[in-house]
Amino acid sequence: MILPIYIYGHPVLRKMCDPITQDYPELDSLIKNMFETMYHANGVGLAAPQVGKPIRLFVVDASPFAEEEPELGGFKKVFINAQITDRTGEEWSMDEGCLSIPGLTAPVVREDEITITYRDENWEEHTDTFKGYAARIIQHEYDHIEGVLFPERCAPLRRRMLNNKLKKISKGVFEKNYKYVLGK
Structure with missing residues (x-):
C-alpha cells in the first residue's frame, strides 16, 4: 500500500524518533x-x-547508483534502531533532495564512510561500514530519525537562500505525483 509522505513543516519530521521492539x-x-x-x-x-x-x-535501495558504484547492484536494506557509531573518510559535497521537501535540492557535505549498528527486518543485529553513495543515503535517512532535515546540513548562506522555497513547500506550493500530508 502506498502511504502518504509527510511534507516539510509537519512536526513529525522534527522528532527524535523512538526505538522499537520486535513486536512493533x-x-x-x-x-x-x-x-x-x-x-x-x-x-x-x-x-x-x-x-x-x-x-x-x-529503508534504502541504492541500486540506482550501481552504474557508478557496481557493488550497489541489489543494495536494498532495512535499518531498525540504527546508531551511527563512526563517520570517517573524506568529506564530499553532493546535491541532495528529499521526498519530504519536493522540488528542492541543495549541496550537502557528508563523510564518505560510516559505521552503523542496526537490526534488519529479521531482527538480526549488524555492525557494518558503508562508503560512497550508500553512506550518503544512509546518513540522509539516519538524519530523519534524528529529527534533522537536509537543509540544516547546508552552508549558512545556502540555508538562508532556501528559506522562501521551504516556506512555500510547507504551505503545499509544489508539484508531486504522490500522496502527501502537510503540517498543521
Whole structure:
C-alpha cells in the first residue's frame, strides 16, 4: 500500500524518533509499504517519520547508483534502531533532495564512510561500514530519525537562500505525483 509522505513543516519530521521492539505492530507490513511508497515516489530511501511514524526505522535501495558504484547492484536494506557509531573518510559535497521537501535540492557535505549498528527486518543485529553513495543515503535517512532535515546540513548562506522555497513547500506550493500530508 502506498502511504502518504509527510511534507516539510509537519512536526513529525522534527522528532527524535523512538526505538522499537520486535513486536512493533504490523512491522512487516510497514516495511513493505515503505518500500512501495519509496519506489512510487522515485526515491532511494525513506524513513518512518516521512510516513508519519516517529520510530527508528528507515529503508534504502541504492541500486540506482550501481552504474557508478557496481557493488550497489541489489543494495536494498532495512535499518531498525540504527546508531551511527563512526563517520570517517573524506568529506564530499553532493546535491541532495528529499521526498519530504519536493522540488528542492541543495549541496550537502557528508563523510564518505560510516559505521552503523542496526537490526534488519529479521531482527538480526549488524555492525557494518558503508562508503560512497550508500553512506550518503544512509546518513540522509539516519538524519530523519534524528529529527534533522537536509537543509540544516547546508552552508549558512545556502540555508538562508532556501528559506522562501521551504516556506512555500510547507504551505503545499509544489508539484508531486504522490500522496502527501502537510503540517498543521
